[in-house]
Amino acid sequence: MPPNDPVYRESGIALWRQIAGRLKEEIATGARPPGSQLPTEALLSARFGVNRHTVRRALEELNRDGLVRVEQGRGSFVAEDVLDYTVEARTRFSEWIRRHNKEPSGRIRQLRALAADHHVANRLGIRTGSRVVMMERLGFADDKPVSLTQHYFAAARLKGILEALQSSAGITEALKKVGIDDYLRQQTRVTARLPTPTEADLLRTARSRPVLVCENINVDRSGAIVEFASGCYPTPRVQIVFEP
Amino acid sequence: MPPNDPVYRESGIALWRQIAGRLKEEIATGARPPGSQLPTEALLSARFGVNRHTVRRALEELNRDGLVRVEQGRGSFVAEDVLDYTVEARTRFSEWIRRHNKEPSGRIRQLRALAADHHVANRLGIRTGSRVVMMERLGFADDKPVSLTQHYFAAARLKGILEALQSSAGITEALKKVGIDDYLRQQTRVTARLPTPTEADLLRTARSRPVLVCENINVDRSGAIVEFASGCYPTPRVQIVFEP
């Protein structure tokens, strides 16, 4: 099969530079949207009528420039814009998303009371087995899922929190209804793991791509713990940034 | 094969509770050290002379209590103490480790000059292709590997940095030799990915377990960028903590 889109030989510009330039243009114009998969190296070499090594040289360049991401065994992908999750004392989901000029939205997946396990109880500073209210919420930026977070509240400390959450648009609003006018982030703890099948599905991420797990403890002005939240965020779409 | 360490039936205490208690004791006494693998469920059920479900019920309890970590396809492991990597303005490796009452050490794996790629140049605020000095160092806490970090320095800004690093015990000392008395962390960026085979090997972590990738930009007192460092840390042994 002849190349259907050949590059110019003996033009004084190396073939791989021409190819890199063409692909850069296709990415810049939006013909290849962020996150989309590039053709395989074999297909590209057929298209341009060059050896696969020449295509690889071009892809290497695009990779070094951060325009594409090459994954062994999977393929090459146009780099996605990264959502920097900047951790500050007063971090709210909607503000985070809006700062990136995207439209925040969310879907509540669970909202119920249960008994705290060891981990949750520890973080909330209560006894294992105490009643807590848990809300699980899937967060979107421009209809793309970016977070899946479980929020935990000590039922004894925040009477009526379940009903408040049911009748409110957001957490800040619900906490106001139970007398918490303001809350601050006391601690943020970050780790990572592979997603469960459900998480991978909800966050539209590959099962082999880790999620960042970000645990927050939020306190009221007196320093009493109000909320413990454990959220997961798909990499590399989301990165967590600290600026002291 | 008869059980060699049976539990008491009709004792008024559920079998799974007895098993959980025995295992808890073995962990508490140090007979099963942190990170060690428990016998398989099949072996445990043979040892206690019960069904595998009964053992699983006990392991579930220990897992909820945070004493063991169960991993499908691998086994159950005694929980390890987590090394909290607390991000502060003046974060130094040795101080981090000593704060956990462990002995810091390190092994330099690479130290050389090279041309900055797009990413490194961006972070250092220099042009792509500029000369940079890179030092790769494997960090240990009590002889257990906990970090693998590449440190980048702009060669033009820090003349003699390569020689200074060669003749110094640590980065802080080397920077002093080239006139940087103090440096502060300006930004920390966290993401995660699966380790390369080499990384997994060096950090003694499973290839399926993600590493946290932590990128730092360090500046001198005038705000000029001194160092860009990109380190990876094995999860869940290391967690990154931020306290505003």
Add this chain to the structure above:
DNA sequence: ATGCATTTGTTCGTATGTATG
């Protein structure tokens, strides 16, 4: 890449003892 052995995870079904009304 493929298959195999090992190990945990899930889902059936069955049976038993205990507490409750």
Add this chain to the structure above:
DNA sequence: GCATACATACGAACAAATGCA
């Protein structure tokens, strides 16, 4: 005595993840 509900315990089979050759 009887019906019910619940936790406990066992058995078998299969699914899914891991590691290795």
